Each structure stands twice: as C-alpha cells, then as structure tokens.
Amino acid sequence: MGSCFSARIKAESPLHTGATSRKISTDGRDLSCRLSSASVPRSPRSESEILESSNLKSFSLNDLRTATRNFRPDSVLGEGGFGCVFKGWIDEHSFKAAKPGTGLVIAVKRLHQESLQGHKEWLTEINYLGLLHHPNLVKLIGYCLEDEHRLLVYEFMTRGSLENHLFRRSLYFQPLSWNLRMKVALDAAKGLAYLHSPEAKVIYRDFKPSNILLDSNYNAKLSDFGLAKDGPTDGKSYVSTRVMGTYGYAAPEYMATGHLTTKSDIYSLGVVLLEMLSGRRVIDKNRPPGEHNLIEWAKPYLASKRRIFQVMDVRIEGQYSLSEALRAATLAVKCLAIEPKSRPNVDEVVKALEQLRGSDSGSAKNGANRKHHHKTRANEASRRETASHPQSSASPMVA
Structure with missing residues (x-):
C-alpha cells in the first residue's frame, strides 16, 4: 500500500553563491543557525492548551499497539529521523483497534524515544493540524502521549508520496x-x-x-x-x-x-x-x-x-x-x-x-x-x- 517515507536530500554546498556557510545537520532539517525571533503573531500556548483545543482523539498506547499488530516490522511504511510510521486499522466509529483489513486504515507515526527535537515537532504538528482543515491538507486523527511515548495517527494515503x-x-x-x-x-x-x-x-x-x-x-x-x-x-x-x-x-x-x-x-x-x-x-x-x-x-x-x-x-x-x-x-x-x-x-x-x-x-x-x-x-x-x-x-x- 502507500508508502509514507521517502529519501531526504543531503547536499554539501548552497544552491546559490554566498547563500550560507552554516553547518548542515546530517538529517537535512536543521541548518543550524540561531537568530533572534522578530515576531510571534500568535500567543504561545502551553502543551496542555494545545492538546485540549485540538479536537483530536487521544489514543492509548495499547490501542495503537493492537491496531498496528504490536508495531510489527511488516506493518512499517517507512522510517526516518522522527521515527517509524506503521500501517494500522481502527473502527471508524469507536476508534478502537480493528482487525487487519477491516475498518479505517491509518498511519501511525511513532517518535523515537531518544529524539531531542521530536517532541517539539510532535506538538507543532498537533498545534496546526488539530486546528487547520482543508481538502489539500492531510487529516490528523489523533495522538498518543503516554509516559515517554509520543505518537500521531493520520488518515492513510493509499498512493504514498x-x-x-x-x-x-x-x-x-x-x-x-x-x-x-x-x-x-x-x-x-x-x-x-x-x-x-x-x-x-x-x-x-x-x-x-x-x-x-x-x-x-x-x-x-x-x-x-x-x-x-x-x-x-x-x-x-x-x-x-x-x-x-x-x-x-x-x-x-x-x-x-x-x-x-x-x-x-x-x-x-x-x-x-x-x-x-x-x-x-x-x-x-x-x-x-x-x-x-x-x-x-x-x-x-x-x-x-x-x-x-x-x-x-x-x-x-x-x-x-x-x-x-x-x-x-x-x-x-x-x-x-x-x-x-x-x-x-x-x-x-x-x-x-x-x-x-x-x-x-x-x-x-x-x-x-x-x-x-x-x-x-x-x-x-x-x-x-x-x-x-x-x-x-x-x-x-x-x-
């Protein structure tokens, strides 16, 4: 079915002359330069405020384990810097785990527990996709925050990227x-x-x-x-x-x-x-x-x-x-x-x-x-x- 990961481009030199001399991190996301923040149009919200206002389903870790067949390797859709994404199934009404091949197909993104930046990105994803809705934005169904475990649950996009x-x-x-x-x-x-x-x-x-x-x-x-x-x-x-x-x-x-x-x-x-x-x-x-x-x-x-x-x-x-x-x-x-x-x-x-x-x-x-x-x-x-x-x-x- 649809793959949900793809290769990250890594390059050693800027596209245009004089673009930057900053170091680029190995995962290609952080171009590693801290500059002053000029404006923050929206008032910052706490983690609890973001989660409470998101209108998203809060899943238990056990539910997502069952939905993905205990995060089995053959459920993996891809792997990258954030972590792994697994294919799973839930009941479309109760959102409880369903048998493979039945109910609603989902993609479950599981944060690497050792990820230093992942929690911020996990929360940012909820902050935006929990509030913004459009036919051309992927649908975020819910999340899981349990002990050190952080996961996101999305609609499954059949044809991948x-x-x-x-x-x-x-x-x-x-x-x-x-x-x-x-x-x-x-x-x-x-x-x-x-x-x-x-x-x-x-x-x-x-x-x-x-x-x-x-x-x-x-x-x-x-x-x-x-x-x-x-x-x-x-x-x-x-x-x-x-x-x-x-x-x-x-x-x-x-x-x-x-x-x-x-x-x-x-x-x-x-x-x-x-x-x-x-x-x-x-x-x-x-x-x-x-x-x-x-x-x-x-x-x-x-x-x-x-x-x-x-x-x-x-x-x-x-x-x-x-x-x-x-x-x-x-x-x-x-x-x-x-x-x-x-x-x-x-x-x-x-x-x-x-x-x-x-x-x-x-x-x-x-x-x-x-x-x-x-x-x-x-x-x-x-x-x-x-x-x-x-x-x-x-x-x-x-x-």
Whole structure:
C-alpha cells in the first residue's frame, strides 16, 4: 500500500553563491543557525492548551499497539529521523483497534524515544493540524502521549508520496502522467494557498515531494507540519528564526539570513514544479558532471522553444504541448527568482496552474523531429537509470 517515507536530500554546498556557510545537520532539517525571533503573531500556548483545543482523539498506547499488530516490522511504511510510521486499522466509529483489513486504515507515526527535537515537532504538528482543515491538507486523527511515548495517527494515503512516483523506480510506483502531475501541482498549491490565507497565516517551511501525499484518486495533500511557523502573510515582513528545512528546497535568502516569508514557500514550490517537469531530484550527485544541481543545469533550457524538451521527463513524452511545457517552465522560473519580491504569490500560482489544467492537452501531435529528439533522450536516460536516484536515509512523513 502507500508508502509514507521517502529519501531526504543531503547536499554539501548552497544552491546559490554566498547563500550560507552554516553547518548542515546530517538529517537535512536543521541548518543550524540561531537568530533572534522578530515576531510571534500568535500567543504561545502551553502543551496542555494545545492538546485540549485540538479536537483530536487521544489514543492509548495499547490501542495503537493492537491496531498496528504490536508495531510489527511488516506493518512499517517507512522510517526516518522522527521515527517509524506503521500501517494500522481502527473502527471508524469507536476508534478502537480493528482487525487487519477491516475498518479505517491509518498511519501511525511513532517518535523515537531518544529524539531531542521530536517532541517539539510532535506538538507543532498537533498545534496546526488539530486546528487547520482543508481538502489539500492531510487529516490528523489523533495522538498518543503516554509516559515517554509520543505518537500521531493520520488518515492513510493509499498512493504514498509524490517523491515515490517521481523518483522511485518500481512496479508499484508508476510514473505520473502530465495531466496527473499538473493536478498534483494544483492540489498542493491550493493547500499552500490555504496556509498563506488570512484565515491560517502559516508559513509551511517544508514544501517538497516527500511531504505531498496522494490518495487513491491522486488527490494531493500536504503533510508533516513539524516545521510550520506562524508568520505574517505580506511579502515585506519576515520572521527571523532558527534556519530549518530540507536542503535544496529552502529559499536562498532564508538560508543566508533567516528571513522567512511566504515567498520562501513559493521558492520551494518552484523547486518541486521543476522536479515534476523533469523527473529529476533537485540535488543528485549521481548525475553527470554539470547536472548535479537541477536548477543551475535546467535554467538555460527553460525559456527556449527548441531546448525545453531537454529538461522534460522522457516518461511523459507526447502528453503535453510545447505551449504547456513553456508555460509550466515559465511559472517554475518565476517561483525560483532570487529576489523574493519577484516571485508570484500563491494565489497567482494557483491561477496559472488552473489555466494549465484547463488547457487542451492534445500534444501527441507534435511532429517527427520532436519524437526523434525524445527518443534520443530516452536512450540516454535509460543508460543512466541504474546509477541514478539511489535511496538515501529516509525522513519522517505521514501516509
């Protein structure tokens, strides 16, 4: 069933010159620089206040043990820095443990007991997902806090993460079509738009393919809110904070200064959109020299009608028109602008993706030259496939 973990990208140097000289932790989340806190828009709440106001189910450890068959190894959906995620079953009315294959399927994220930062992220997840509800945010059902044990219980997302479908080569994770990629991009952008709205006023801070989960109908939902931050929603204000996130997706100005805005999330969205167009990871040391950094390699091709196909994923050949490819690439480039003010806001991104989704995709009629060009690229790609995209250490996410 749906996997809920995926590889964390690790990189040793910043995307852009002069971005930062800070140390990067081995799990890729903490870019290790403490800066002064400039603003905290919401009043801090105690742990008991967060738990009491969350409207979430409080599970006993015994219930979750039974639901996951005592956290059996064959129930593991994945493992990462936070801990393991297990597949389980509960009765959809009583929320009591149910027999495997019956009732409601759940994903149970279990915090490593030795995790130093995990409790804070565990509580942050409850703080946000206990209050925020949207069709494009994963549903948090409940939690368990018992002695030193901390667990989170989520809806199960049948098709796993976008990362698996883009980068994992297996019979189970089939490459997404062009139309499905645009649908997923639009769904994820709508989830981000809700977070940036006056209603929520949240900066996500960890927008990446492993945190975009797909249900059985390929509806996409954002997950893993352990790094989310309250923040202003205008592009001029910022929150100075401890710099955290996943390398390759973090905006250059955030890495350099700790200035966090909604435009930081837009940069991450641009990275993901480029990964969706190309089928490549943003950082991949197994690529040939000059192609390790997707953004640096792809940018010269993205605005060219003749060269754009060198960037596009060969697995979706013939599924889109030249116009659609150029429009999607132009949107990605705008999101990746070095100057945050030059990036679109999330509502503009949603509108652009809606227009792309609504356009005619009769691109299979694109001429012999393009077909030959794609075939050549496909042959080159297949020779590299074995060495590309190895699985590095997994990072925690929900299913």
